[in-house]
Every structure is written in structure tokens, then in C-alpha cells.
Amino acid sequence: MQHVNANDGVSLPAALDVSKVSHFYGKQQALSGVSFSIAAGHFTVLLGLNGAGKTTLLSLISHLYNTRQGSIRIFGHDISREPGEALRRLGIVFQARTLDLDLSVYQNLSYHASLHGIGREQAMERIKTLLAQVNMSDRLYDKARSLSGGQMRRIEIVRALLHRPPLLLLDEATVGLDIQSRAEILATIRELVAADGISVFWATHLIDEVEEGDNVVILHKGRVLADGTVDDVVRSAGTDGIRQAFVALTGLAPAEGAP
Numbered sequence: 001m002q003h004v005n006a007n008d009g010v011s012l013p014a015a016l017d018v019s020k021v022s023h024f025y026g027k028q029q030a031l032s033g034v035s036f037s038i039a040a041g042h043f044t045v046l047l048g049l050n051g052a053g054k055t056t057l058l059s060l061i062s063h064l065y066n067t068r069q070g071s072i073r074i075f076g077h078d079i080s081r082e083p084g085e086a087l088r089r090l091g092i093v094f095q096a097r098t099l100d101l102d103l104s105v106y107q108n109l110s111y112h113a114s115l116h117g118i119g120r121e122q123a124m125e126r127i128k129t130l131l132a133q134v135n136m137s138d139r140l141y142d143k144a145r146s147l148s149g150g151q152m153r154r155i156e157i158v159r160a161l162l163h164r165p166p167l168l169l170l171d172e173a174t175v176g177l178d179i180q181s182r183a184e185i186l187a188t189i190r191e192l193v194a195a196d197g198i199s200v201f202w203a204t205h206l207i208d209e210v211e212e213g214d215n216v217v218i219l220h221k222g223r224v225l226a227d228g229t230v231d232d233v234v235r236s237a238g239t240d241g242i243r244q245a246f247v248a249l250t251g252l253a254p255a256e257g258a259p
């Protein structure tokens with residue numbers, strides 16, 4: 001799917017285009033004909049209850065699994081045919097914690113920068129800029145082990161952005177965090193979208209992480225039930241808000257993060 005740039009009428013590829021993707025674990029079908037696309041420079045929430053298929057979809061987008069049915073394009077580059085070009089444009093924060101706890105923040109980040117072929121000086125500059133953006137400048141030489149869960153997540157976000165990917169995927173990035181840390185992580189990511197124009201695909205089971213101006217893809221039992229702006233989804237469900245739209249579409253109550 002293409003998006004038209006309002007300024008000059010030029011057609012730009014979508015940040016992410018998923019077309020007719022299905023996935024099986026043995027005989028069990030985890031995704032069924034999933035299609036949607038997300039526009040560049042937006043915050044898009046992938047909303048689905050536990051078991052909806054979010055991690056499976058993110059594993060296909062990040063090429064951990066091969067896409068056997070359907071296609072996935074990142075800024076126009078097919079993940080199966082041009083994995084290098086597609087993955088260069090992608091940053092990922094996985095659900096499980098992946099920092100090396102015995103290394104410092106700097107060591108964790110500089111090691112990753114070198115994997116991307118970023119030189120020492122350039123890496124330091126980039127690390128400092130990003131740490132400032134996530135309010136972690138003062139922790140550069142601290143051991144990862146000494147950070148709180150929310151601080152570790154912020155370092156993982158920095159690590160995912162070192163190579164300047166225009167698309168960032170996050171899988172349940174706030175799981176296990178207290179309410180304040182959750183809010184801080186979400187605010188940080190929203191600021192990155194606004195300041196740097198990156199596209200974010202934010203997978204969550206928590207409906208209170210969706211805000212009015214967001215785009216949303218509702219995934220349920222491996223199928224996309226609705227996608228578009230929150231307004232579009234609410235309007236087409238004929239309800240008063242996103243919670244009611246979720247109930248109308250799935251027949252189930254949404255998961256709430258706040259008590």
C-alpha cells in the first residue's frame with residue numbers, strides 16, 4: 001500500500017506493509033490472512049489480548065521466522081527478498097530483557113554499534129545524543145545490573161535506535177513495569193515520533209496505552225479485526241470509544257493496565 005505525501009503528491013512507500021500473512025505452528029494457525037499497512041512518521045498500536053498473535057507477527061516482521069504465506073515490506077523492501085535492506089530500516093525492542101547485566105550501559109551499547117559497523121567516535125556521539133533523549137545521560141558507565149526495569153527498557157530503546165532506523169518495533173515494552181515507568185516509556189517513545197519523525201509499531205495487550213491521535217491495528221485470534229486511526233475504528237464499530245469498539249469487535253473485555 002502506498003501513501004501520498006500531502007506536500008508534493010509524491011507516492012511514498014508505507015513504513016510497514018503486511019499483506020495476506022498467515023503463520024502456523026505445526027497444525028495450529030497463529031495468524032490468518034493478516035493485512036494492514038502503517039504510514040511513516042506515526043505511532044501505531046498493535047492491540048491484542050494474550051495469544052492474539054502479536055509476537056508471532058513481530059517475529060515475522062523482524063525476520064526471526066521466514067514468511068511462508070503472504071508478504072511483508074519495510075519502506076518498500078520485501079523482508080524475504082531483500083532482508084538486508086529491510087532490516088537496516090528496522091529497530092526492535094523484544095519483550096524479554098536482553099541487556100548483558102555484567103556490562104556497563106556504554107559497553108552494551110558500543111558493542112551493538114560495532115555490530116552495525118558504526119565507528120567508535122560516531123558511536124559515542126550517537127549514544128550520548130540518544131541517552132539525553134531518554135533522560136539517562138548520567139548512567140553511561142553504570143553496570144546494567146544497577147538499573148531499574150524501566151531504565152533497562154530505555155537503554156534497550158537507545159540500542160534499537162543506534163543505527164538510525166526509521167521504523168521501531170516494540171513488543172510489550174511496558175510489561176513488568178510500574179505505572180509511572182510505563183507512562184514514562186510511552187511518553188519517551190511518543191516524543192521520539194514527534195521529534196525525529198520515526199514510525200513506531202507498539203504491540204500491547206493494554207487498551208489504556210492507546211491514545212486518541214494514534215493509529216491502531218486490532219489483532220484477535222490471529223486476525224485483524226480493524227485498523228486505522230482510533231477515530232476511524234471507533235466510528236466503524238459504531239461505538240463511543242476505543243474500549244467499547246474493542247468489546248464490540250472481539251466480544252471480550254479489553255485488558256487494562258491501570259488499577
Ligand SMILES: Nc1ncnc2c1ncn2[C@@H]1O[C@H](COP(=O)(O)OP(=O)(O)OP(=O)(O)O)[C@@H](O)[C@H]1O
Nearest residue numbers: 025028030048049050051052053054055056057205
Ligand atoms: N513456538 C510456538 N509453538 C506453538 N505455538 C505457539 C508458539 N508461539 C506461539 N504459539 C501460539 O500462537 C498463538 C499466538 O501467540 P503469540 O505469542 O504470537 O501471541 P501474543 O499476542 O504475542 O501473546 P502474548 O501477549 O501472550 O505474548 C498462541 O495461541 C500461542 O499459543
